Amino acid sequence: MDREKEIVRISVIGIFVNMVLVAFKLAVGFLSNSIAVILDGVNNLTDALSSVVTIIGTKLAGKAPDKKHPYGYGKMEYVSSVTVAVIILLAGFTAFRESFDKVLHPEAADYSVISLIIIAVAAAVKLLLGRYVKTAGKIHHSEALAASGTDAMLDAVISLSTLVAAGISMAFSVSLEGVLGIVISVFILKTGVEILLESLGNIIGTRVDGKLSAELKAFICKNPAVLGAYDLSLHQYGPERLIGSVHVELPDDMTAREIHGLTRQITENVYRDFGIVLTVGIYASNTVDGVFAGMKKALSALLLEYPEVLQMHGFYVDTEKMLVSFDLIMDFKTENKAAIEGDIIRRMKERFGEYDFIAILDSDVSD
Numbered sequence: 432m433d434r435e436k437e438i439v440r441i442s443v444i445g446i447f448v449n450m451v452l453v454a455f456k457l458a459v460g461f462l463s464n465s466i467a468v469i470l471d472g473v474n475n476l477t478d479a480l481s482s483v484v485t486i487i488g489t490k491l492a493g494k495a496p497d498k499k500h501p502y503g504y505g506k507m508e509y510v511s512s513v514t515v516a517v518i519i520l521l522a523g524f525t526a527f528r529e530s531f532d533k534v535l536h537p538e539a540a541d542y543s544v545i546s547l548i549i550i551a552v553a554a555a556v557k558l559l560l561g562r563y564v565k566t567a568g569k570i571h572h573s574e575a576l577a578a579s580g581t582d583a584m585l586d587a588v589i590s591l592s593t594l595v596a597a598g599i600s601m602a603f604s605v606s607l608e609g610v611l612g613i614v615i616s617v618f619i620l621k622t623g624v625e626i627l628l629e630s631l632g633n634i635i636g637t638r639v640d641g642k643l644s645a646e647l648k649a650f651i652c653k654n655p656a657v658l659g660a661y662d663l664s665l666h667q668y669g670p671e672r673l674i675g676s677v678h679v680e681l682p683d684d685m686t687a688r689e690i691h692g693l694t695r696q697i698t699e700n701v702y703r704d705f706g707i708v709l710t711v712g713i714y715a716s717n718t719v720d721g722v723f724a725g726m727k728k729a730l731s732a733l734l735l736e737y738p739e740v741l742q743m744h745g746f747y748v749d750t751e752k753m754l755v756s757f758d759l760i761m762d763f764k765t766e767n768k769a770a771i772e773g774d775i776i777r778r779m780k781e782r783f784g785e786y787d788f789i790a791i792l793d794s795d796v797s798d
């Protein structure tokens with residue numbers, strides 16, 4: 432709950448600072464007849480709106496899970512990020528249209544020294560606010576907060592450029608207002624598209640971060656009984672709620688009692704150190720080596736001829752059923768997965784005729 436309070440507190444600061452800036456900029460903009468300064472103010476207004484949406488999103492996301500939504504409401508944060516993106520895009524389109532109009536029908540702006548000072552101070556304030564919000568967003572893993580921080584820093588650059596445009600138009604009496612307005616609009620639109628793509632990606636579901644997946648697998652394999660960890664799959668229900676599963680290879684002479692203790696321990700330790708709820712599935716690994724090691728080696732060598740095959744794991748020989756099973760992970764881009772699988776099984780059968788072979792195609796969900 433601390434996280435939620437912090438995000439709300441920082442957002443409220445952002446809203447307050449932005450509203451003060453909006454008031455000053457709109458006043459200066461209208462008094463000096465400067466579309467660039469007015470748009471700069473409008474841009475700050477979208478920031479304040481974004482912060483309001485961030486607060487609503489965080490509040491909704493913090494709601495405890497219930498019977499109907501047992502995975503919690505964490506994904507509401509992604510929805511609020513999408514809303515923020517849409518607000519920014521709308522502001523960008525409006526700004527673009529207005530600026531284009533100013534290019535066709537230029538009007539000279541008339542700045543006073545006091546208005547230039549106000550713009551300069553506003554830019555500095557915005558830059559500091561942006562840095563503060565962005566850092567806080569990273570600390571609390573809030574995408575919406577980090578995004579609004581980045582946005583604020585970009586806005587400071589926009590404010591500075593209105594200052595430069597004012598200087599140029601005063602020195603050379605040419606109006607850069609419209610052109611600058613278009614540049615500002617493009618920046619606003621770009622920010623909107625980026626936030627939209629990132630939050631949509633999170634809603635659709637993205638690949639587990641490579642660093643996290645390597646760390647988790649190494650952590651699980653630290654247990655001496657675990658021969659390997661595979662098929663790590665994680666689902667995100669908001670930035671703070673990760674649920675998933677992993678498969679571990681264990682010696683086939685372990686008892687249910689031993690496996691029970693081991694898998695419980697893995698689940699508990701992973702939750703303690705990573706905050707991830709992980710279900711552990713198991714593969715047996717032949718403890719009696721000899722012929723099986725040779726067969727596994729032959730399979731590995733054979734697989735080298737298939738660049739589409741990224742990994743083989745879960746290799747196990749059932750000596751009673753004379754059945755060899757293993758999992759294959761193929762590149763997502765592979766088109767003829769079934770044909771390749773059939774080919775591999777046929778070639779293994781040719782060499783080890785007394786056995787049957789079965790391959791399971793796993794998805795390449797994590798590194």
Ligand SMILES: [Zn+2]
Binds near residue numbers: 661662678744745793
């Ligand atoms: Zn597998």
